[in-house]
Amino acid sequence: MKVDYRALKERFSSMLVRVGFESSRAEMVARVFAETTFDGVYSHGINRFPRFIGDVKAGTVDPVAVPRLIRRSGAMEQWDGQKGPGILNALYCTERAIALAKKSGIGCVGLRNTNHWMRGGTYGWKAAEQGLMFLGWTNTIPNMPAWPGNAVSQGNNPFIVAIPHEKAPLVLDMAMSQYSYGKLEWYRRNGKQLPEYGGYDLENRLTKDPAAILESGRILPIGLWKGSALSLVLDLSAAILSGGSTSCRIGEGATETDLSQVYMAVDIGRFMEQEKIDHLIEETLQYNKTRNPGSRCPGQRSMEERMANRKSGIEVPDRLWKEIGEL
Amino acid sequence: MKVDYRALKERFSSMLVRVGFESSRAEMVARVFAETTFDGVYSHGINRFPRFIGDVKAGTVDPVAVPRLIRRSGAMEQWDGQKGPGILNALYCTERAIALAKKSGIGCVGLRNTNHWMRGGTYGWKAAEQGLMFLGWTNTIPNMPAWPGNAVSQGNNPFIVAIPHEKAPLVLDMAMSQYSYGKLEWYRRNGKQLPEYGGYDLENRLTKDPAAILESGRILPIGLWKGSALSLVLDLSAAILSGGSTSCRIGEGATETDLSQVYMAVDIGRFMEQEKIDHLIEETLQYNKTRNPGSRCPGQRSMEERMANRKSGIEVPDRLWKEIGEL
Numbered sequence: 001m002k003v004d005y006r007a008l009k010e011r012f013s014s015m016l017v018r019v020g021f022e023s024s025r026a027e028m029v030a031r032v033f034a035e036t037t038f039d040g041v042y043s044h045g046i047n048r049f050p051r052f053i054g055d056v057k058a059g060t061v062d063p064v065a066v067p068r069l070i071r072r073s074g075a076m077e078q079w080d081g082q083k084g085p086g087i088l089n090a091l092y093c094t095e096r097a098i099a100l101a102k103k104s105g106i107g108c109v110g111l112r113n114t115n116h117w118m119r120g121g122t123y124g125w126k127a128a129e130q131g132l133m134f135l136g137w138t139n140t141i142p143n144m145p146a147w148p149g150n151a152v153s154q155g156n157n158p159f160i161v162a163i164p165h166e167k168a169p170l171v172l173d174m175a176m177s178q179y180s181y182g183k184l185e186w187y188r189r190n191g192k193q194l195p196e197y198g199g200y201d202l203e204n205r206l207t208k209d210p211a212a213i214l215e216s217g218r219i220l221p222i223g224l225w226k227g228s229a230l231s232l233v234l235d236l237s238a239a240i241l242s243g244g245s246t247s248c249r250i251g252e253g254a255t256e257t258d259l260s261q262v263y264m265a266v267d268i269g270r271f272m273e274q275e276k277i278d279h280l281i282e283e284t285l286q287y288n289k290t291r292n293p294g295s296r297c298p299g300q301r302s303m304e305e306r307m308a309n310r311k312s313g314i315e316v317p318d319r320l321w322k323e324i325g326e327l
Numbered sequence: 328m329k330v331d332y333r334a335l336k337e338r339f340s341s342m343l344v345r346v347g348f349e350s351s352r353a354e355m356v357a358r359v360f361a362e363t364t365f366d367g368v369y370s371h372g373i374n375r376f377p378r379f380i381g382d383v384k385a386g387t388v389d390p391v392a393v394p395r396l397i398r399r400s401g402a403m404e405q406w407d408g409q410k411g412p413g414i415l416n417a418l419y420c421t422e423r424a425i426a427l428a429k430k431s432g433i434g435c436v437g438l439r440n441t442n443h444w445m446r447g448g449t450y451g452w453k454a455a456e457q458g459l460m461f462l463g464w465t466n467t468i469p470n471m472p473a474w475p476g477n478a479v480s481q482g483n484n485p486f487i488v489a490i491p492h493e494k495a496p497l498v499l500d501m502a503m504s505q506y507s508y509g510k511l512e513w514y515r516r517n518g519k520q521l522p523e524y525g526g527y528d529l530e531n532r533l534t535k536d537p538a539a540i541l542e543s544g545r546i547l548p549i550g551l552w553k554g555s556a557l558s559l560v561l562d563l564s565a566a567i568l569s570g571g572s573t574s575c576r577i578g579e580g581a582t583e584t585d586l587s588q589v590y591m592a593v594d595i596g597r598f599m600e601q602e603k604i605d606h607l608i609e610e611t612l613q614y615n616k617t618r619n620p621g622s623r624c625p626g627q628r629s630m631e632e633r634m635a636n637r638k639s640g641i642e643v644p645d646r647l648w649k650e651i652g653e654l
Contacts (some may be wrong), residue, residue: 073597074432075402100386105401108593109435133564135462149619161560162565172560174553196551222550224523225502229625233488233499237460239607240490240599244605248614266435270400272567279572280566284559287575292476298556 001321004313009034012049015327017055020063025088033088038314040305043182044119046316052118053327060257061085061115061202067092070112070243075104078243079292081114083257090117094126094134095265100263101132109263113243116256121173121299123263124162128169131274133266134162139235141246141256143219147228150200151219156180157234157249162299164268166278171299176231177219184210184219203253238262328452328648331640336361339376340553342654346383347390352415359414363446365641367632370509371446373643373651379445380654387584388412388442394419397439402431404571408441410584417444420590421453421461428459428592436590439571440571443583448626450590451489456461457599460593462491466574468583470546471504474555477527477545482574483507489626491595493605498626503558505548511537511546559618565589 009030016026033052037045065084069077077096081089093109100107117123117138134146140155156177163170167295179187179198187194187210197206199213199220206220213219221227239246244260269275288295336357343353359378364372382388391409395402404423408416420436427434444450444465454461467482483504490497506514506525514521514537524533526540526547533547540546548554566573571587595604615622 009635069599074430074594076593076597077433078598104431106401106431106433106435106591110598133567146619147617148621149615151618153615153618153622161557163560163563166647170560170563172556174550174557178550178553190335223501223505224549225623226505226549228622229499230488230501232615233490233497233625236490236497236608236611237488237595240460240595240604241593243598246611248611264433266403266430266568267401268564268567270403271398271405271437271570277567281563283562284573284575288473288476288480288559291478291480292473295473295480295555296473296552298560312333 001316001318002313003316004036005034005310005323008037008046008314008316011321011324015053015304016063019327020169022064023265025063025085028091029085029087032091032118032122037121038306038309039119039302040309041119041302043186046320048118049324050327053116055255057179058255060255067111072284075100075106076108076110076240078110079112081111083113083115085121086115086117086259089114090123091126091262093261094123094136094265097134097263097265098127098130098132101267104265105270107264110238110241110243111261111263112242114259114261116259117261119173119175120158120160121162121171121302122285124160124171124173125299127160127265128164128171131164131269133164133268134160135264135266136160136262137234137238138259138261139238139250140259142247142251143181144228144231144308145218146232147225150204150216152217153248154228154231155235155250156219156221157231157247159230159234163255163281164274164277166274168303170281170297170298171302173298174222176221176227176234178222178307179219184214188272328643329640330643330644330648332361332365332637333641335364335373335641338651341499342651343390344465346380346654352390352412355418356412356414359418359449363449365633365636366446366629367636368446368629370513373647374509375445376651377654382442382582385582385652387582394438403435403437405437405568406439408438410440410442413442413444413586414449414586416441417450417588418453420588421450421463421592421636424590424592425457425459426462428594430572433593434591435568437565437568437570438588438590439569441586441588442586443586446500447485447487448498448629451487451498451500452496452626454592455489455491455498458491458594458596461487461593462591462593463487463589464565465564465586465588466577467586469574469578470508471548471555472545473559474548474552476529477543478505478546480575481555481558482562482577483546483548483581484558484574486557487563490608491601491603491604492608495630497608497624498629500625501549503548503554503561505544505549508546510528511541517539537586549637553620579596
């Protein structure tokens with residue numbers, strides 16, 4: 001069936017209230033899930049919602065918890081997420097990083113003991129829409145082999161960079177694996193091969209077959225040893241700045257929780273007017289597009305999907321629509 | 328011939344004085360070139376030195392220039408490198424970022440109009456040895472196609488992350504291309520294939536043949552669209568924070584100069600004692616190594632080479648040794 005944005009958000013919101021969210025908090029979480037869905041990122045939108053409700057029911061996510069300040073020093077803060085909803089903790093810490101940056105030019109927040117923030121780009125957009133540059137990252141449960149091995153031992157730790165742009169912010173949101181598990185499952189479900197190599201099969205051969213990669217668990221780190229090393233330093237720095245858990249500790253649990261994250265905002269408007277920033281961005285995008293017509297700008301596809309989907313609504317399988325009304 | 332560390336450094340230093348460096352500045356530049364060489368990074372050490380002297384003689388690098396402060400606001404500073412030696416400008420801005428971080432917890436410096444900083448890891452080590460976390464990046468002349476195209480239109484913009492560790496800092500120093508041009512040339516010169524795919528040939532096939540990649544210029548961005556997008560935001564943010572040139576502007580010149588860079592230091596000691604940081608790092612490295620015995624820690628290979636080479640000296644071709652005495 002076709003569903004419009006408002007109907008989807010309201011369905012999410014009423015489910016959230018039913019599992020214990022206070023209404024204004026339900027509204028915030030529902031909005032992020034609905035926006036993510038309408039941006040075309042179903043894996044962290046509607047498709048993930050049933051699992052999120054399951055995590056609330058199981059007690060992994062505490063719907064009433066709020067972040068607690070642990071330390072504040074200069075332009076740095078450290079918060080404990082107290083097992084609250086990852087989206088709400090992340091929105092809060094993004095605002096804290098922005099507030100610190102507005103005061104000192106740059107701000108850095110470490111957040112521990114939180115849950116999955118869903119689409120990391122959400123927080124980049126948030127900061128960029130307020131005129132700030134954003135750098136943020138999270139660790140995850142181990143889900144990727146450390147190069148050049150074949151046993152899962154590190155997270156694919158997404159890294160976010162956002163730059164404000166009047167037309168539409170540049171938002172890079174990239175996990176350290178070539179494809180996310182959500183993407184691999186989508187390709188498998190649709191009986192398609194990956195467009196590029198995505199991992200190794202059980203015989204240790206590079207492959208584009210999503211089923212073979214899901215079977216082996218050997219997803220490919222971006223840049224092989226490079227993405228593996230970047231994953232390592234993102235994990236460690238998140239745990240250090242937040243005083244929280246590293247991926248290897250998170251892996252001791254049965255479910256993915258107790259995550260560590262970093263939020264940095266930079267008040268770049270102090271050094272360059274937005275109009276000049278916009279000009280620099282357009283000039284560089286133009287330069288790339290003239291030479292490589294297929295090249296894209298990070299965040300651009302989301303904006304296109306958002307526009308199209310807001311107009312037309314999105315197609316939701318009847319079964320899924322029913323499911324999120326009965327969770 | 329075998330050359331020891333001191334002999335190499337002195338040979339570099341006397342050449343630098345001859346082309347116009349004041350002696351204490353010559354000593355600083357010589358030390359970085361010699362350290363880089365003894366860490367096994369010949370491409371940005373001894374092998375690059377003749378080209379560096381050429382750049383000084385050609386007027387691309389001004390041996391007497393010092394950075395000039397443009398703006399200071401909160402924990403942010405912006406400097407003009409005034410076409411000075413990239414190594415000296417970078418050492419200076421690293422110290423500035425550290426000073427800002429010691430004051431505010433985190434510091435951010437934009438540097439424009441500078442020259443190649445040689446091995447970026449140098450500045451990560453510098454900050455980490457003083458107990459600070461470091462994030463830094465530089466743009467470069469366009470040398471990589473923007474995904475999925477085949478025309479060079481962006482830089483491979485190295486990104487550095489360093490974390491202090493009592494035993495040896497973790498230092499990630501990674502360009503956005505799978506292999507550097509220096510590495511490709513080394514493999515070609517030695518008649519070897521690359522261990523992994525490094526780019527495309529002129530027929531648009533993925534290849535491990537370094538000669539075919541050098542011919543096509545189609546080096547592979549790490550993670551394909553991901554490294555291409557990360558390169559873009561590193562370039563733009565460096566130009567914005569420094570008020571300097573983007574890669575596309577740098578590409579208008581005949582030679583690589585007028586670079587833009589970012590230096591961020593974080594005083595993580597405020598939030599966690601070094602002993603606890605060391606423990607977290609060792610625990611995670613151990614976890615990876617137990618599961619994937621071949622996995623490495625970023626910066627580890629450099630430390631091993633450094634130890635071995637300091638003991639034994641390094642082998643320098645007679646021709647090269649003579650050349651760097653006569654530049």
